[in-house]
Amino acid sequence: MIKVAPSILSANFANLQPDVELVERAGADALHIDVMDGQFVPNLSFGMSTVAAIRPITSLTLDCHLMIVEPERFVTQFAQAGADLIGVHVESTRHIYHVLQLIKQAGAKAEVVVNPGTPLSMIEEVLPLVDQVLIMTVNPGFGGQHFLTPMVDKIRALAQLKQQHGYQFEIEVDGGINDQTVKTVYDAGATVAVAGSYVYGSDDPSQRIQDLKVATN
Ligand SMILES: O=C(CO)[C@H](O)[C@H](O)COP(=O)(O)O
Ligand SMILES: [Co+2]
Numbered sequence: 001m002i003k004v005a006p007s008i009l010s011a012n013f014a015n016l017q018p019d020v021e022l023v024e025r026a027g028a029d030a031l032h033i034d035v036m037d038g039q040f041v042p043n044l045s046f047g048m049s050t051v052a053a054i055r056p057i058t059s060l061t062l063d064c065h066l067m068i069v070e071p072e073r074f075v076t077q078f079a080q081a082g083a084d085l086i087g088v089h090v091e092s093t094r095h096i097y098h099v100l101q102l103i104k105q106a107g108a109k110a111e112v113v114v115n116p117g118t119p120l121s122m123i124e125e126v127l128p129l130v131d132q133v134l135i136m137t138v139n140p141g142f143g144g145q146h147f148l149t150p151m152v153d154k155i156r157a158l159a160q161l162k163q164q165h166g167y168q169f170e171i172e173v174d175g176g177i178n179d180q181t182v183k184t185v186y187d188a189g190a191t192v193a194v195a196g197s198y199v200y201g202s203d204d205p206s207q208r209i210q211d212l213k214v215a216t217n
Contacts, residue, residue: 002186002216003029004209005063005172007196009045009143016050019200020058026206027213030061030085032174032194034143035078037068040092041141048074048081055082065113065174065194067140068092072099079106087111087134087172090122100129111172115140116148120157130169132192133158137185138175143196147176152188159189179211186216 006028011019020031031054036045051062064083068074071088072095078086086103090096090112103110109131112123116136123133135155138145151173158171173185174194182193199208 001213002182002190003170003192004199004212005030005032005061005192005194006199006205006209007032007034007143007174007194008200009034010196010200012200016054017057019205020054020060022205023199023209024058024060026209028060028209029192030063031058032196033062033064033083034196035064035066035068036141039069040089041067043141048077051078051083052081061085063087063111063172063194065134066092072102075099075103075108076106079103079108083108085109085111085132087113087132089113089115089140090126091115091118096123097126097129100126104129113174114154116151120154120161124161127161127165127167127169132170132172134172134174134194135190136175137173137177137181140175144201145176147178147181149184152184155185155188155190162189177212179208179215182212183215 006023038044061084065087100110111132113134137151172192173190177195178198
């Protein structure tokens, strides 16, 4: 069964607490927080202060997806704010190995993220270092986009690399996940699915979390 990380990018920004508590009660495995700087992606969202505000209201793993240029400037502050896992895009820094080391030094789990147009060869050297790899299944920046089917081959190729080398990292996917696409990514080797609009765009987010789990059971 796949793990589910609801993305609060599609939650109620004016009142996040009930939306966080709802998905925790519904059996979510993590809370996905999309951090955007208006530079790496053409959108703005949350920062460290949002993470710090959410930290005391949930015991869910806080999975922070940083879509910001030069994330080395901020990863320590995100860890101090309460992030359990910090994801950084390989395209966002000249020093991906160093940023991942910084995240671990700060006491958080380290994740490397790849955009749809970035080949896996760009992250091969850091795979021994990471706790999670995030394969983007949409172009980053916005919720509610369509799943990019060609990414299924990339998930499968990463799962093969993981098996060949005996790596233990989780394989997360992000973008366009629903009860149909979740089955495809799970069969290809994904172990964690981010879901924003599918969960929070529904009248019954709890049911949607269960639907994602049942589809992969
Ligand atoms: O990183 C993201 C966008 O850059 C979001 O996590 C992602 O798009 C989730 O939204 P949805 O499930 O609606 O596609
Ligand atoms: Co995300």
